[in-house]
Amino acid sequence: MKSSAKKIELASVDDLFSTEEGRQDAKLExxxxxxxxxxxxxxxxxxxxxxxxxxxxxxxxxxxxxxxxxxxxxxxxxxxxxxxxxxxxxxxxxxxxxxxxxxxxxxLDDDAATIIMVDSNLQRESLLPSERAFAYKMKLDAMKHQGERVDLTCAQVGHKLDGKKSRDILAEQVGQSKNQIQRYIRLTELIPELMDMVDEKKIAMNPAYELSFLRKEEQVDLLDAMDSEQATPSLSQAQRLKKYSQEGHLTLDMMRVIMGEEKKSDLDRVTFTSDTLRKYFPKSYTPQRMQETIIKLLEAWQKKRQRDQER
Missing domain, CATH: 3.90.1530.30 (Conserved hypothetical protein from pyrococcus furiosus pfu- 392566-001, ParB domain)
Structure with a gap:
Protein backbone atom coordinates (compact mmCIF):
# COMPACT_ATOMS: atom_id res chain seq x y z
CA MET A 1 0.00 0.00 0.00
CA LYS A 2 1.45 3.36 -1.07
CA SER A 3 1.89 6.01 1.55
CA SER A 4 -0.30 9.05 1.10
CA ALA A 5 2.08 11.25 3.10
CA LYS A 6 3.57 14.13 1.14
CA LYS A 7 7.29 14.38 0.73
CA ILE A 8 8.63 16.81 3.30
CA GLU A 9 11.68 18.95 2.50
CA LEU A 10 13.77 19.75 5.56
CA ALA A 11 15.62 23.04 5.80
CA SER A 12 19.37 22.86 6.04
CA VAL A 13 21.17 23.74 9.24
CA ASP A 14 22.49 26.90 7.59
CA ASP A 15 18.95 27.97 6.63
CA LEU A 16 17.67 27.30 10.15
CA PHE A 17 20.23 29.52 11.83
CA SER A 18 20.69 32.22 9.15
CA THR A 19 18.89 35.55 9.29
CA GLU A 20 16.77 37.03 6.52
CA GLU A 21 19.37 39.81 6.19
CA GLY A 22 22.07 37.21 5.71
CA ARG A 23 20.07 35.33 3.10
CA GLN A 24 19.43 38.52 1.12
CA ASP A 25 23.10 39.50 1.35
CA ALA A 26 24.09 36.12 -0.10
CA LYS A 27 22.09 36.95 -3.24
CA LEU A 28 23.96 40.20 -3.89
CA GLU A 29 26.75 40.39 -6.44
CA LEU A 108 24.58 35.53 -18.18
CA ASP A 109 23.24 33.87 -21.30
CA ASP A 110 24.99 34.51 -24.63
CA ASP A 111 22.69 37.34 -25.72
CA ALA A 112 22.80 39.24 -22.42
CA ALA A 113 26.59 38.83 -22.24
CA THR A 114 27.00 40.08 -25.81
CA ILE A 115 24.93 43.20 -25.16
CA ILE A 116 26.89 44.07 -22.01
CA MET A 117 30.20 43.40 -23.80
CA VAL A 118 29.30 45.70 -26.71
CA ASP A 119 27.77 48.46 -24.58
CA SER A 120 30.80 48.60 -22.28
CA ASN A 121 33.07 49.30 -25.27
CA LEU A 122 30.91 51.51 -27.50
CA GLN A 123 31.42 54.36 -25.04
CA ARG A 124 35.09 54.66 -26.01
CA GLU A 125 36.01 57.88 -27.78
CA SER A 126 37.77 56.35 -30.76
CA LEU A 127 36.64 53.14 -32.42
CA LEU A 128 37.94 51.61 -35.62
CA PRO A 129 35.37 51.01 -38.38
CA SER A 130 35.89 47.25 -38.02
CA GLU A 131 35.25 47.42 -34.26
CA ARG A 132 32.05 49.40 -34.75
CA ALA A 133 30.91 47.14 -37.62
CA PHE A 134 31.26 43.84 -35.76
CA ALA A 135 29.98 45.33 -32.50
CA TYR A 136 26.79 46.59 -34.16
CA LYS A 137 26.30 43.22 -35.86
CA MET A 138 26.80 41.23 -32.65
CA LYS A 139 24.48 43.42 -30.59
CA LEU A 140 21.77 43.52 -33.27
CA ASP A 141 21.85 39.72 -33.58
CA ALA A 142 21.58 39.38 -29.78
CA MET A 143 18.66 41.82 -29.66
CA LYS A 144 16.88 39.91 -32.42
CA HIS A 145 17.36 36.64 -30.53
CA GLN A 146 15.83 38.22 -27.44
CA GLY A 147 12.92 39.51 -29.47
CA GLU A 148 12.24 36.02 -30.83
CA ARG A 149 11.94 34.62 -27.30
CA VAL A 150 8.54 34.98 -25.64
CA ASP A 151 9.78 34.23 -22.11
CA LEU A 152 11.54 37.55 -21.54
CA THR A 153 10.99 41.24 -22.06
CA CYS A 154 14.42 42.32 -23.30
CA ALA A 155 15.20 44.14 -20.05
CA GLN A 156 18.87 44.37 -21.07
CA VAL A 157 18.02 46.60 -24.03
CA GLY A 158 15.32 48.58 -22.28
CA HIS A 159 12.19 47.63 -24.20
CA LYS A 160 9.39 45.12 -24.18
CA LEU A 161 8.32 42.96 -27.09
CA ASP A 162 6.00 45.61 -28.49
CA GLY A 163 6.79 45.06 -32.15
CA LYS A 164 9.49 47.75 -32.31
CA LYS A 165 12.32 46.59 -34.53
CA SER A 166 15.68 45.88 -32.94
CA ARG A 167 17.55 48.04 -35.46
CA ASP A 168 15.34 51.04 -34.51
CA ILE A 169 16.19 50.57 -30.84
CA LEU A 170 19.90 50.12 -31.58
CA ALA A 171 19.91 53.32 -33.66
CA GLU A 172 18.40 55.25 -30.75
CA GLN A 173 20.88 53.79 -28.27
CA VAL A 174 24.06 54.52 -30.23
CA GLY A 175 22.94 57.82 -31.77
CA GLN A 176 23.31 56.66 -35.38
CA SER A 177 20.77 56.44 -38.17
CA LYS A 178 19.42 53.02 -39.15
CA ASN A 179 21.03 53.37 -42.57
CA GLN A 180 24.43 54.18 -41.10
CA ILE A 181 24.25 51.16 -38.80
CA GLN A 182 23.36 48.94 -41.77
CA ARG A 183 26.29 50.38 -43.73
CA TYR A 184 28.67 49.58 -40.88
CA ILE A 185 27.30 46.06 -40.54
CA ARG A 186 27.73 45.56 -44.28
CA LEU A 187 31.49 46.10 -43.83
CA THR A 188 31.66 42.74 -42.01
CA GLU A 189 31.35 41.16 -45.48
CA LEU A 190 34.83 42.46 -46.39
CA ILE A 191 37.75 40.06 -46.26
CA PRO A 192 40.19 40.84 -43.39
CA GLU A 193 42.82 42.41 -45.67
CA LEU A 194 40.35 44.97 -47.05
CA MET A 195 38.88 45.61 -43.61
CA ASP A 196 42.39 46.37 -42.33
CA MET A 197 42.80 48.93 -45.12
CA VAL A 198 39.56 50.61 -44.01
CA ASP A 199 40.86 50.77 -40.42
CA GLU A 200 44.13 52.22 -41.69
CA LYS A 201 42.19 54.83 -43.73
CA LYS A 202 43.65 53.57 -46.98
CA ILE A 203 40.11 52.91 -48.22
CA ALA A 204 37.32 55.33 -47.33
CA MET A 205 34.01 54.26 -45.82
CA ASN A 206 31.85 54.83 -48.93
CA PRO A 207 34.04 52.85 -51.37
CA ALA A 208 34.42 50.12 -48.73
CA TYR A 209 30.63 49.78 -48.49
CA GLU A 210 30.40 49.25 -52.28
CA LEU A 211 33.28 46.75 -52.26
CA SER A 212 31.53 44.67 -49.59
CA PHE A 213 29.07 43.49 -52.27
CA LEU A 214 31.86 41.76 -54.20
CA ARG A 215 32.14 38.02 -53.73
CA LYS A 216 34.99 36.90 -51.47
CA GLU A 217 37.03 35.53 -54.39
CA GLU A 218 36.55 38.82 -56.25
CA GLN A 219 37.80 40.72 -53.21
CA VAL A 220 40.94 38.57 -53.21
CA ASP A 221 41.47 39.36 -56.91
CA LEU A 222 40.93 43.05 -56.15
CA LEU A 223 43.86 42.95 -53.72
CA ASP A 224 45.98 41.64 -56.60
CA ALA A 225 44.79 44.43 -58.91
CA MET A 226 45.36 47.09 -56.26
CA ASP A 227 48.87 45.82 -55.65
CA SER A 228 49.80 45.63 -59.33
CA GLU A 229 48.47 49.14 -60.03
CA GLN A 230 49.52 50.62 -56.67
CA ALA A 231 46.10 52.20 -56.22
CA THR A 232 43.01 51.99 -54.06
CA PRO A 233 39.44 52.37 -55.38
CA SER A 234 37.66 55.70 -55.44
CA LEU A 235 33.89 55.73 -54.85
CA SER A 236 33.07 55.76 -58.56
CA GLN A 237 35.51 52.91 -59.23
CA ALA A 238 34.08 50.85 -56.36
CA GLN A 239 30.57 51.42 -57.68
CA ARG A 240 31.59 50.17 -61.13
CA LEU A 241 33.31 47.13 -59.63
CA LYS A 242 30.09 46.34 -57.75
CA LYS A 243 27.99 46.81 -60.90
CA TYR A 244 30.17 44.50 -63.00
CA SER A 245 30.19 41.94 -60.20
CA GLN A 246 26.41 41.90 -59.96
CA GLU A 247 26.21 41.51 -63.74
CA GLY A 248 28.67 38.61 -63.60
CA HIS A 249 31.24 40.36 -65.81
CA LEU A 250 33.93 41.25 -63.26
CA THR A 251 37.33 39.74 -64.04
CA LEU A 252 40.84 40.30 -62.74
CA ASP A 253 41.85 42.00 -66.00
CA MET A 254 38.88 44.36 -65.74
CA MET A 255 39.86 45.17 -62.16
CA ARG A 256 43.38 46.02 -63.26
CA VAL A 257 42.07 48.30 -66.00
CA ILE A 258 39.80 50.13 -63.58
CA MET A 259 42.46 50.42 -60.89
CA GLY A 260 44.96 51.66 -63.49
CA GLU A 261 42.80 54.65 -64.38
CA GLU A 262 44.21 58.07 -63.59
CA LYS A 263 42.07 59.60 -60.85
CA LYS A 264 41.18 63.27 -60.94
CA SER A 265 42.98 63.78 -57.63
CA ASP A 266 46.14 62.28 -59.14
CA LEU A 267 46.36 64.87 -61.90
CA ASP A 268 47.75 67.48 -59.50
CA ARG A 269 49.94 65.05 -57.57
CA VAL A 270 53.68 64.55 -57.95
CA THR A 271 54.89 61.21 -56.59
CA PHE A 272 58.44 60.12 -55.85
CA THR A 273 59.26 56.57 -54.85
CA SER A 274 61.61 55.97 -51.92
CA ASP A 275 64.07 54.35 -54.36
CA THR A 276 64.22 57.60 -56.36
CA LEU A 277 64.87 59.70 -53.28
CA ARG A 278 67.20 57.29 -51.53
CA LYS A 279 70.30 58.35 -53.50
CA TYR A 280 69.95 61.91 -52.15
CA PHE A 281 69.89 60.90 -48.46
CA PRO A 282 72.08 58.93 -46.05
CA LYS A 283 71.21 55.24 -45.77
CA SER A 284 70.16 55.73 -42.16
CA TYR A 285 67.25 58.01 -43.15
CA THR A 286 63.78 56.49 -42.90
CA PRO A 287 61.05 57.45 -45.44
CA GLN A 288 59.43 59.60 -42.72
CA ARG A 289 62.69 61.47 -42.08
CA MET A 290 63.24 61.96 -45.81
CA GLN A 291 59.78 63.47 -46.13
CA GLU A 292 60.34 65.81 -43.20
CA THR A 293 63.69 66.93 -44.63
CA ILE A 294 62.18 67.61 -48.07
CA ILE A 295 59.39 69.71 -46.53
CA LYS A 296 61.94 71.78 -44.59
CA LEU A 297 64.03 72.33 -47.74
CA LEU A 298 60.93 73.39 -49.71
CA GLU A 299 59.87 75.79 -46.97
CA ALA A 300 63.37 77.32 -46.90
CA TRP A 301 63.35 77.62 -50.71
CA GLN A 302 59.92 79.27 -50.64
CA LYS A 303 61.05 81.86 -48.08
CA LYS A 304 64.19 82.64 -50.11
CA ARG A 305 62.07 83.02 -53.25
CA GLN A 306 59.74 85.45 -51.46
CA ARG A 307 62.72 87.52 -50.24
CA ASP A 308 64.18 87.66 -53.75
CA GLN A 309 60.86 88.90 -55.13
CA GLU A 310 60.66 91.67 -52.53
CA ARG A 311 64.07 93.10 -53.52
Whole structure:
Protein backbone atom coordinates (compact mmCIF):
# COMPACT_ATOMS: atom_id res chain seq x y z
CA MET A 1 0.00 0.00 0.00
CA LYS A 2 1.45 3.36 -1.07
CA SER A 3 1.89 6.01 1.55
CA SER A 4 -0.30 9.05 1.10
CA ALA A 5 2.08 11.25 3.10
CA LYS A 6 3.57 14.13 1.14
CA LYS A 7 7.29 14.38 0.73
CA ILE A 8 8.63 16.81 3.30
CA GLU A 9 11.68 18.95 2.50
CA LEU A 10 13.77 19.75 5.56
CA ALA A 11 15.62 23.04 5.80
CA SER A 12 19.37 22.86 6.04
CA VAL A 13 21.17 23.74 9.24
CA ASP A 14 22.49 26.90 7.59
CA ASP A 15 18.95 27.97 6.63
CA LEU A 16 17.67 27.30 10.15
CA PHE A 17 20.23 29.52 11.83
CA SER A 18 20.69 32.22 9.15
CA THR A 19 18.89 35.55 9.29
CA GLU A 20 16.77 37.03 6.52
CA GLU A 21 19.37 39.81 6.19
CA GLY A 22 22.07 37.21 5.71
CA ARG A 23 20.07 35.33 3.10
CA GLN A 24 19.43 38.52 1.12
CA ASP A 25 23.10 39.50 1.35
CA ALA A 26 24.09 36.12 -0.10
CA LYS A 27 22.09 36.95 -3.24
CA LEU A 28 23.96 40.20 -3.89
CA GLU A 29 26.75 40.39 -6.44
CA UNK A 30 30.16 40.45 -4.84
CA UNK A 31 33.52 41.60 -6.12
CA UNK A 32 36.01 38.74 -6.24
CA UNK A 33 39.77 38.80 -6.76
CA UNK A 34 40.26 36.30 -9.59
CA UNK A 35 43.64 35.19 -11.02
CA UNK A 36 44.31 36.70 -14.44
CA UNK A 37 45.09 33.21 -15.77
CA UNK A 38 41.50 32.13 -15.07
CA UNK A 39 39.96 34.96 -17.12
CA UNK A 40 39.45 34.19 -20.81
CA UNK A 41 38.54 36.66 -23.60
CA UNK A 42 34.96 36.83 -24.85
CA UNK A 43 34.34 34.66 -27.91
CA UNK A 44 34.72 36.68 -31.15
CA UNK A 45 35.50 39.83 -29.15
CA UNK A 46 35.39 42.58 -31.84
CA UNK A 47 37.36 45.22 -29.97
CA UNK A 48 41.13 45.28 -30.40
CA UNK A 49 43.33 45.31 -27.30
CA UNK A 50 46.59 47.02 -28.28
CA UNK A 51 49.76 47.68 -26.32
CA UNK A 52 49.67 51.34 -27.32
CA UNK A 53 50.44 54.50 -25.36
CA UNK A 54 46.99 54.54 -23.72
CA UNK A 55 47.47 50.93 -22.61
CA UNK A 56 50.83 51.75 -21.04
CA UNK A 57 49.25 54.66 -19.16
CA UNK A 58 46.51 52.34 -17.87
CA UNK A 59 49.13 49.79 -16.81
CA UNK A 60 51.05 52.49 -14.91
CA UNK A 61 47.85 53.56 -13.16
CA UNK A 62 47.01 49.98 -12.20
CA UNK A 63 50.54 49.42 -10.93
CA UNK A 64 50.14 52.42 -8.66
CA UNK A 65 46.46 52.31 -7.64
CA UNK A 66 45.15 48.91 -8.75
CA UNK A 67 42.05 48.27 -10.88
CA UNK A 68 39.48 50.82 -9.72
CA UNK A 69 36.50 49.52 -11.73
CA UNK A 70 35.83 45.75 -11.47
CA UNK A 71 35.54 43.71 -14.65
CA UNK A 72 32.46 41.61 -15.41
CA UNK A 73 32.76 37.91 -16.22
CA UNK A 74 30.60 34.82 -16.41
CA UNK A 75 31.47 31.23 -15.47
CA UNK A 76 33.08 29.30 -18.33
CA UNK A 77 31.70 25.73 -18.62
CA UNK A 78 35.19 24.57 -19.58
CA UNK A 79 36.77 26.14 -16.51
CA UNK A 80 37.63 29.60 -15.31
CA UNK A 81 35.65 32.63 -16.39
CA UNK A 82 34.82 34.37 -19.67
CA UNK A 83 35.43 38.12 -19.59
CA UNK A 84 32.39 40.14 -20.61
CA UNK A 85 33.70 43.62 -19.81
CA UNK A 86 37.26 44.53 -18.85
CA UNK A 87 39.53 43.12 -21.57
CA UNK A 88 41.78 46.22 -21.59
CA UNK A 89 41.97 46.25 -17.78
CA UNK A 90 42.93 42.59 -17.90
CA UNK A 91 45.79 43.24 -20.34
CA UNK A 92 46.92 46.31 -18.40
CA UNK A 93 46.97 44.22 -15.22
CA UNK A 94 49.23 41.71 -16.98
CA UNK A 95 51.58 44.51 -18.03
CA UNK A 96 51.51 45.84 -14.47
CA UNK A 97 52.61 42.35 -13.33
CA UNK A 98 49.51 41.81 -11.22
CA UNK A 99 48.34 38.28 -10.48
CA UNK A 100 44.66 38.98 -9.86
CA UNK A 101 42.04 41.62 -10.66
CA UNK A 102 38.64 42.50 -9.14
CA UNK A 103 35.75 40.90 -11.01
CA UNK A 104 31.96 40.72 -10.65
CA UNK A 105 30.79 37.26 -11.71
CA UNK A 106 27.33 37.02 -13.25
CA UNK A 107 25.38 34.14 -14.73
CA LEU A 108 24.58 35.53 -18.18
CA ASP A 109 23.24 33.87 -21.30
CA ASP A 110 24.99 34.51 -24.63
CA ASP A 111 22.69 37.34 -25.72
CA ALA A 112 22.80 39.24 -22.42
CA ALA A 113 26.59 38.83 -22.24
CA THR A 114 27.00 40.08 -25.81
CA ILE A 115 24.93 43.20 -25.16
CA ILE A 116 26.89 44.07 -22.01
CA MET A 117 30.20 43.40 -23.80
CA VAL A 118 29.30 45.70 -26.71
CA ASP A 119 27.77 48.46 -24.58
CA SER A 120 30.80 48.60 -22.28
CA ASN A 121 33.07 49.30 -25.27
CA LEU A 122 30.91 51.51 -27.50
CA GLN A 123 31.42 54.36 -25.04
CA ARG A 124 35.09 54.66 -26.01
CA GLU A 125 36.01 57.88 -27.78
CA SER A 126 37.77 56.35 -30.76
CA LEU A 127 36.64 53.14 -32.42
CA LEU A 128 37.94 51.61 -35.62
CA PRO A 129 35.37 51.01 -38.38
CA SER A 130 35.89 47.25 -38.02
CA GLU A 131 35.25 47.42 -34.26
CA ARG A 132 32.05 49.40 -34.75
CA ALA A 133 30.91 47.14 -37.62
CA PHE A 134 31.26 43.84 -35.76
CA ALA A 135 29.98 45.33 -32.50
CA TYR A 136 26.79 46.59 -34.16
CA LYS A 137 26.30 43.22 -35.86
CA MET A 138 26.80 41.23 -32.65
CA LYS A 139 24.48 43.42 -30.59
CA LEU A 140 21.77 43.52 -33.27
CA ASP A 141 21.85 39.72 -33.58
CA ALA A 142 21.58 39.38 -29.78
CA MET A 143 18.66 41.82 -29.66
CA LYS A 144 16.88 39.91 -32.42
CA HIS A 145 17.36 36.64 -30.53
CA GLN A 146 15.83 38.22 -27.44
CA GLY A 147 12.92 39.51 -29.47
CA GLU A 148 12.24 36.02 -30.83
CA ARG A 149 11.94 34.62 -27.30
CA VAL A 150 8.54 34.98 -25.64
CA ASP A 151 9.78 34.23 -22.11
CA LEU A 152 11.54 37.55 -21.54
CA THR A 153 10.99 41.24 -22.06
CA CYS A 154 14.42 42.32 -23.30
CA ALA A 155 15.20 44.14 -20.05
CA GLN A 156 18.87 44.37 -21.07
CA VAL A 157 18.02 46.60 -24.03
CA GLY A 158 15.32 48.58 -22.28
CA HIS A 159 12.19 47.63 -24.20
CA LYS A 160 9.39 45.12 -24.18
CA LEU A 161 8.32 42.96 -27.09
CA ASP A 162 6.00 45.61 -28.49
CA GLY A 163 6.79 45.06 -32.15
CA LYS A 164 9.49 47.75 -32.31
CA LYS A 165 12.32 46.59 -34.53
CA SER A 166 15.68 45.88 -32.94
CA ARG A 167 17.55 48.04 -35.46
CA ASP A 168 15.34 51.04 -34.51
CA ILE A 169 16.19 50.57 -30.84
CA LEU A 170 19.90 50.12 -31.58
CA ALA A 171 19.91 53.32 -33.66
CA GLU A 172 18.40 55.25 -30.75
CA GLN A 173 20.88 53.79 -28.27
CA VAL A 174 24.06 54.52 -30.23
CA GLY A 175 22.94 57.82 -31.77
CA GLN A 176 23.31 56.66 -35.38
CA SER A 177 20.77 56.44 -38.17
CA LYS A 178 19.42 53.02 -39.15
CA ASN A 179 21.03 53.37 -42.57
CA GLN A 180 24.43 54.18 -41.10
CA ILE A 181 24.25 51.16 -38.80
CA GLN A 182 23.36 48.94 -41.77
CA ARG A 183 26.29 50.38 -43.73
CA TYR A 184 28.67 49.58 -40.88
CA ILE A 185 27.30 46.06 -40.54
CA ARG A 186 27.73 45.56 -44.28
CA LEU A 187 31.49 46.10 -43.83
CA THR A 188 31.66 42.74 -42.01
CA GLU A 189 31.35 41.16 -45.48
CA LEU A 190 34.83 42.46 -46.39
CA ILE A 191 37.75 40.06 -46.26
CA PRO A 192 40.19 40.84 -43.39
CA GLU A 193 42.82 42.41 -45.67
CA LEU A 194 40.35 44.97 -47.05
CA MET A 195 38.88 45.61 -43.61
CA ASP A 196 42.39 46.37 -42.33
CA MET A 197 42.80 48.93 -45.12
CA VAL A 198 39.56 50.61 -44.01
CA ASP A 199 40.86 50.77 -40.42
CA GLU A 200 44.13 52.22 -41.69
CA LYS A 201 42.19 54.83 -43.73
CA LYS A 202 43.65 53.57 -46.98
CA ILE A 203 40.11 52.91 -48.22
CA ALA A 204 37.32 55.33 -47.33
CA MET A 205 34.01 54.26 -45.82
CA ASN A 206 31.85 54.83 -48.93
CA PRO A 207 34.04 52.85 -51.37
CA ALA A 208 34.42 50.12 -48.73
CA TYR A 209 30.63 49.78 -48.49
CA GLU A 210 30.40 49.25 -52.28
CA LEU A 211 33.28 46.75 -52.26
CA SER A 212 31.53 44.67 -49.59
CA PHE A 213 29.07 43.49 -52.27
CA LEU A 214 31.86 41.76 -54.20
CA ARG A 215 32.14 38.02 -53.73
CA LYS A 216 34.99 36.90 -51.47
CA GLU A 217 37.03 35.53 -54.39
CA GLU A 218 36.55 38.82 -56.25
CA GLN A 219 37.80 40.72 -53.21
CA VAL A 220 40.94 38.57 -53.21
CA ASP A 221 41.47 39.36 -56.91
CA LEU A 222 40.93 43.05 -56.15
CA LEU A 223 43.86 42.95 -53.72
CA ASP A 224 45.98 41.64 -56.60
CA ALA A 225 44.79 44.43 -58.91
CA MET A 226 45.36 47.09 -56.26
CA ASP A 227 48.87 45.82 -55.65
CA SER A 228 49.80 45.63 -59.33
CA GLU A 229 48.47 49.14 -60.03
CA GLN A 230 49.52 50.62 -56.67
CA ALA A 231 46.10 52.20 -56.22
CA THR A 232 43.01 51.99 -54.06
CA PRO A 233 39.44 52.37 -55.38
CA SER A 234 37.66 55.70 -55.44
CA LEU A 235 33.89 55.73 -54.85
CA SER A 236 33.07 55.76 -58.56
CA GLN A 237 35.51 52.91 -59.23
CA ALA A 238 34.08 50.85 -56.36
CA GLN A 239 30.57 51.42 -57.68
CA ARG A 240 31.59 50.17 -61.13
CA LEU A 241 33.31 47.13 -59.63
CA LYS A 242 30.09 46.34 -57.75
CA LYS A 243 27.99 46.81 -60.90
CA TYR A 244 30.17 44.50 -63.00
CA SER A 245 30.19 41.94 -60.20
CA GLN A 246 26.41 41.90 -59.96
CA GLU A 247 26.21 41.51 -63.74
CA GLY A 248 28.67 38.61 -63.60
CA HIS A 249 31.24 40.36 -65.81
CA LEU A 250 33.93 41.25 -63.26
CA THR A 251 37.33 39.74 -64.04
CA LEU A 252 40.84 40.30 -62.74
CA ASP A 253 41.85 42.00 -66.00
CA MET A 254 38.88 44.36 -65.74
CA MET A 255 39.86 45.17 -62.16
CA ARG A 256 43.38 46.02 -63.26
CA VAL A 257 42.07 48.30 -66.00
CA ILE A 258 39.80 50.13 -63.58
CA MET A 259 42.46 50.42 -60.89
CA GLY A 260 44.96 51.66 -63.49
CA GLU A 261 42.80 54.65 -64.38
CA GLU A 262 44.21 58.07 -63.59
CA LYS A 263 42.07 59.60 -60.85
CA LYS A 264 41.18 63.27 -60.94
CA SER A 265 42.98 63.78 -57.63
CA ASP A 266 46.14 62.28 -59.14
CA LEU A 267 46.36 64.87 -61.90
CA ASP A 268 47.75 67.48 -59.50
CA ARG A 269 49.94 65.05 -57.57
CA VAL A 270 53.68 64.55 -57.95
CA THR A 271 54.89 61.21 -56.59
CA PHE A 272 58.44 60.12 -55.85
CA THR A 273 59.26 56.57 -54.85
CA SER A 274 61.61 55.97 -51.92
CA ASP A 275 64.07 54.35 -54.36
CA THR A 276 64.22 57.60 -56.36
CA LEU A 277 64.87 59.70 -53.28
CA ARG A 278 67.20 57.29 -51.53
CA LYS A 279 70.30 58.35 -53.50
CA TYR A 280 69.95 61.91 -52.15
CA PHE A 281 69.89 60.90 -48.46
CA PRO A 282 72.08 58.93 -46.05
CA LYS A 283 71.21 55.24 -45.77
CA SER A 284 70.16 55.73 -42.16
CA TYR A 285 67.25 58.01 -43.15
CA THR A 286 63.78 56.49 -42.90
CA PRO A 287 61.05 57.45 -45.44
CA GLN A 288 59.43 59.60 -42.72
CA ARG A 289 62.69 61.47 -42.08
CA MET A 290 63.24 61.96 -45.81
CA GLN A 291 59.78 63.47 -46.13
CA GLU A 292 60.34 65.81 -43.20
CA THR A 293 63.69 66.93 -44.63
CA ILE A 294 62.18 67.61 -48.07
CA ILE A 295 59.39 69.71 -46.53
CA LYS A 296 61.94 71.78 -44.59
CA LEU A 297 64.03 72.33 -47.74
CA LEU A 298 60.93 73.39 -49.71
CA GLU A 299 59.87 75.79 -46.97
CA ALA A 300 63.37 77.32 -46.90
CA TRP A 301 63.35 77.62 -50.71
CA GLN A 302 59.92 79.27 -50.64
CA LYS A 303 61.05 81.86 -48.08
CA LYS A 304 64.19 82.64 -50.11
CA ARG A 305 62.07 83.02 -53.25
CA GLN A 306 59.74 85.45 -51.46
CA ARG A 307 62.72 87.52 -50.24
CA ASP A 308 64.18 87.66 -53.75
CA GLN A 309 60.86 88.90 -55.13
CA GLU A 310 60.66 91.67 -52.53
CA ARG A 311 64.07 93.10 -53.52
Missing amino acids: KIQEIPLSELHPFKNHPFKVKDDEAMMETADSIKQYGVLVPAIARPDPEGGYELVAGHRRHRASELAEKETMPVIVRN
